[in-house]
Amino acid sequence: xxxxxxxxxxxxxxxxxxxxxxxxxxxxxxxxxxxxxxxxxxxxxxxxxxxxxxxxxxxxxxxxxxxxxxxxxxxxxxxxxxxxxxxxxxxxxxxxxxxxxxxxxxxxxxxxxxxxxxxxxxxxxxxxxxxxxxxxxxxxxxxxxxxxxxxxxxxxxxxxxxxxxxxxxxxxxxxxxxxxxxxxxxxxxxxxxxxxxxxxxxxxxxxxxxxxxxxxxxxxxxxxxxxxxxxxxxxxxxxxxxxxxxxxxxxxxxxxxxxxxxxxxxxxxxxxxxxxxxxxxxxxxxxxxxxxxxxxxxxxxxxxxxxxxxxxxxxxxxxxxxxxxxxxxxxxxx
Numbered sequence: 001x002x003x004x005x006x007x008x009x010x011x012x013x014x015x016x017x018x019x020x021x022x023x024x025x026x027x028x029x030x031x032x033x034x035x036x037x038x039x040x041x042x043x044x045x046x047x048x049x050x051x052x053x054x055x056x057x058x059x060x061x062x063x064x065x066x067x068x069x070x071x072x073x074x075x076x077x078x079x080x081x082x083x084x085x086x087x088x089x090x091x092x093x094x095x096x097x098x099x100x101x102x103x104x105x106x107x108x109x110x111x112x113x114x115x116x117x118x119x120x121x122x123x124x125x126x127x128x129x130x131x132x133x134x135x136x137x138x139x140x141x142x143x144x145x146x147x148x149x150x151x152x153x154x155x156x157x158x159x160x161x162x163x164x165x166x167x168x169x170x171x172x173x174x175x176x177x178x179x180x181x182x183x184x185x186x187x188x189x190x191x192x193x194x195x196x197x198x199x200x201x202x203x204x205x206x207x208x209x210x211x212x213x214x215x216x217x218x219x220x221x222x223x224x225x226x227x228x229x230x231x232x233x234x235x236x237x238x239x240x241x242x243x244x245x246x247x248x249x250x251x252x253x254x255x256x257x258x259x260x261x262x263x264x265x266x267x268x269x270x271x272x273x274x275x276x277x278x279x280x281x282x283x284x285x286x287x288x289x290x291x292x293x294x295x296x297x298x299x300x301x302x303x304x305x306x307x308x309x310x311x312x313x314x315x316x317x318x319x320x321x322x323x324x325x326x327x328x329x330x331x332x333x334x
Contacts, residue, residue: 009052018046029096068098069305070123074130074152076103078219078249080275080294081129084151087298088127095306097124104130125305128154131195146309150301151292152195160308160315162301166196169290169321170203170244173272176288176323177242178207181332182270186240187214188227188250194219200246200274213240217250224253231269232261241269241332248273248280248289255285255328266330276324286326293319 015022020043027035028043035043046052069092073081089099100123125145131152138144138157148160170187177185187204190197204212215230217223224245231239231254245251251273255265265271265285273280276291297319304315 009050011052013050014043014046014052017050018042066124067096068100068123069125069127069302070100070102071127072102072104072130074103074132075105076101079277079279080247080249083294084129084298084301087295087300088302089298090295091299091302091306104133125309127301127305128152131155132193146305148301148305148308148315150297155195160304162297162304162317162319164292164297164319164321166199166321167203167206169274169292170200170246171207172321172323173244173274173288173290174204174207176325176329177244177270177272180242180270180330182242183332184238184240185212185242185244186231187212188217188224188243188245188254189214190217190219190246190250192216197246204244212244217246219247219250221249221253221256224250224255225257226253228254228257232258232263242329243269243271245271245273248275248277248287251287251289251328252280252283255283255287259284265328267333270329270332272329276322281326283328285328288326288329289324291322291324293322 011022011025015025018025020039024035024039025043025046028040029047069088071085071088073085075081085099085101092099123145126147128147128149129151131149131154133154135154135156138147138154138159148162149157150162151164153159153161153163174185185204185208187201189201192198201211201214215227217227227243227250231243243251243254245254251271255271258269259265263269271287273287273289274292276289276294280287280289300317300319304312304317307315
């Protein structure tokens with residue numbers, strides 16, 4: 001037996017089951033922040049009990065919305081983004097939105113990727129994870145939907161940002177190495193124009209009191225291996241005894257190359273990465289790293305965008321990094 005009506009379930013059926021008005025049911029389904037938690041719970045229980053299905057196509061047409069949020073990432077091949085996107089999807093699906101993902105590298109450029117999604121009205125909002133879009137790029141895109149930045153940010157743009165305290169992260173990494181008696185500490189960075197590179201370098205400068213020597217990179221395994229080649233060619237008596245890599249991929253590339261040449265980690269060189277990618281714990285020498293709360297960052301980014309779409313004010317959030325100590329860092333040898 002079932003108490004569900006034989007006709008297609010209507011909004012009024014849900015309202016009758018929940019003991020509220022049809023207008024209240026509509027508010028819960030479209031603007032849940034406008035009602036109390038108890039009312040939301042009662043209505044959602046009635047939705048489940050009656051089997052009501054929201055007509056998304058009709059609702060979106062009335063609201064002139066697509067029902068989709070777009071996340072634009074600079075490189076989908078980078079494993080860093082997986083947990084971020086998972087966190088975004090978790091929040092957005094609960095609010096009735098689909099998450100679409102665009103790769104700014106694959107679409108032929110950051111500005112072009114933005115314009116592609118805006119010109120075709122594919123999104124009700126955008127979460128931008130690529131800090132190499134400029135404020136001028138955004139200014140040239142009229143009619144843009146609400147937009148927030150996450151992980152990376154756009155200098156000079158008045159946008160909500162959800163970021164890690166990157167400076168604090170490299171301060172923690174450098175401080176950890178200093179406690180292990182390292183004094184010749186170098187970095188492997190990303191592109192100098194990248195906001196993360198500049199912020200993380202500033203954290204090292206704060207910890208050391210001076211700018212450290214460094215190796216240019218682009219946050220990839222290959223760049224880490226290239227940095228290792230330069231390090232290997234230096235005088236063992238004076239070359240750095242410890243490395244802070246500005247991503248776990250850089251760190252892994254460096255470690256793999258020096259170990260291939262017989263260098264013992266951490267006895268001959270200590271390495272600290274940045275990001276907390278899951279596989280770092282499973283490398284032949286498990287990687288000490290600065291962990292970013294990536295799933296939480298994705299969830300906060302999604303919630304922030306939804307609030308921004310509803311007219312929220314200053315919604316920026318800075319998350320806290322965590323130092324995770326593993327076998328790749330140790331006390332300086334001899």
